Amino acid sequence: MARRTAVANDAWEALLSAHARLMKRFAAEDVWQDLSMREYDVLYTLSKYRQPLRIGELSRHVLLSQPALSRMVDRLVERGFVARYADRADRRGVRLSLTAAGRDKQRQIGRRHARSVARALATALSADELRQLATICWKLADRPAVADASITDEKETVRT
Amino acid sequence: MARRTAVANDAWEALLSAHARLMKRFAAEDVWQDLSMREYDVLYTLSKYRQPLRIGELSRHVLLSQPALSRMVDRLVERGFVARYADRADRRGVRLSLTAAGRDKQRQIGRRHARSVARALATALSADELRQLATICWKLADRPAVADASITDEKETVRT
DNA sequence: TGCAGGTCTATGCAAACGCATAAACCGTGG
DNA sequence: CCACGGTTTATGCGTTTGCATAGACCTGCA
Numbered sequence: 017m018a019r020r021t022a023v024a025n026d027a028w029e030a031l032l033s034a035h036a037r038l039m040k041r042f043a044a045e046d047v048w049q050d051l052s053m054r055e056y057d058v059l060y061t062l063s064k065y066r067q068p069l070r071i072g073e074l075s076r077h078v079l080l081s082q083p084a085l086s087r088m089v090d091r092l093v094e095r096g097f098v099a100r101y102a103d104r105a106d107r108r109g110v111r112l113s114l115t116a117a118g119r120d121k122q123r124q125i126g127r128r129h130a131r132s133v134a135r136a137l138a139t140a141l142s143a144d145e146l147r148q149l150a151t152i153c154w155k156l157a158d159r160p161a162v163a164d165a166s167i168t169d170e171k172e173t174v175r176t
Numbered sequence: 177m178a179r180r181t182a183v184a185n186d187a188w189e190a191l192l193s194a195h196a197r198l199m200k201r202f203a204a205e206d207v208w209q210d211l212s213m214r215e216y217d218v219l220y221t222l223s224k225y226r227q228p229l230r231i232g233e234l235s236r237h238v239l240l241s242q243p244a245l246s247r248m249v250d251r252l253v254e255r256g257f258v259a260r261y262a263d264r265a266d267r268r269g270v271r272l273s274l275t276a277a278g279r280d281k282q283r284q285i286g287r288r289h290a291r292s293v294a295r296a297l298a299t300a301l302s303a304d305e306l307r308q309l310a311t312i313c314w315k316l317a318d319r320p321a322v323a324d325a326s327i328t329d330e331k332e333t334v335r336t
Numbered sequence: 337t338g339c340a341g342g343t344c345t346a347t348g349c350a351a352a353c354g355c356a357t358a359a360a361c362c363g364t365g366g
Numbered sequence: 367c368c369a370c371g372g373t374t375t376a377t378g379c380g381t382t383t384g385c386a387t388a389g390a391c392c393t394g395c396a
Contacts, residue, residue, distance in 0.1 A: 030313030153190035
């Protein structure tokens with residue numbers, strides 16, 4: 017029992033360390049243009065889910081408080097990357113989607129960033145390990161692991 | 177090799193999602209007393225490395241800019257959790273260590289938090305998966321940041 | 337020795353964040 | 367139909383963050 021606890025804690029610490037190290041590495045790269053990584057994260061999430069999202073949905077994916085997210089969306093709207101409109105079905109709510117400029121920006125940054133991610137992970141891990149990591153982390157994220165073949169559709173694809 | 181790129185990006189997104197979800201879950205728990213998770217992270221890191229650390233060392237483990245870390249240490253010193261003294265060998269530098277109160281605080285919080293971590297991870301993953309996750313993430317964490325000739329002009333410091 | 341370039345930490349300042357809470361709205365039960 | 371508790375997003379306010387840079391110190395070389 018104590019053994020299992022120790023293994024779990026070690027795994028979590030490893031995940032945190034990997035996260036911190038890679039985040040620092042990615043942050044240091046010159047691909048973000050005039051966006052912060054957090055802002056990019058929002059644009060990426062909006063691009064991944066095809067339909068307009070509510071702020072509540074977004075906040076489940078982004079590590080940011082709801083008020084911070086609300087204001088960040090303000091800025092992104094003001095800069096022309098995101099459109100914000102009322103939800104007809106629920107007038108408390110708000111729908112967010114990318115503008116053309118926002119989608120463009122996300123793609124520009126995403127293409128370079130994705131290459132960088134691939135360089136970092138694929139040189140450190142074998143193909144098997146990459147798949148294991150994905151499977152395990154999707155379980156932790158509580159989302160169904162993506163079936164092997166459909167990966168290319170959903171994600172940013174780097175064409176060479 | 178677009179395929180391998182896609183798998184690597186999927187793995188990274190999975191890791192980010194797992195990180196975000198678990199961080200939110202842990203943040204919501206009532207174990208942090210009067211510390212933020214980031215502050216706890218600093219106390220934890222200081223407790224893990226037995227000897228006094230320099231701010232530079234800390235900043236490699238904590239996802240925070242150097243100035244932010246410097247000021248956070250200010251606060252922790254002022255609150256009596258951390259001791260800060262000059263490094264004799266290098267008078268630019270600073271050594272940080274936990275005070276008795278700091279060690280105490282870390283242990284109190286750490287004990288409860290560790291249980292929480294174990295609960296979250298061990299119910300989602302098998303023992304094998306936990307070990308795989310740890311192994312893979314440690315590889316990612318330990319890897320020297322710059323391994324590529326095309327980005328050698330980075331300021332990233334390679335460990336010696 | 338003295339100076340040039342690099343490293344380490346701290347500080348000024350504007351921007352961004354989190355917490356508490358307000359404001360608008362939904363849905364249900366009386 | 368309205369009152370009441372729950373949900374969703376926005377705002378006030380004090381705190382924390384990041385960027386740029388200063389200041390102190392180290393190292394190597396002329």
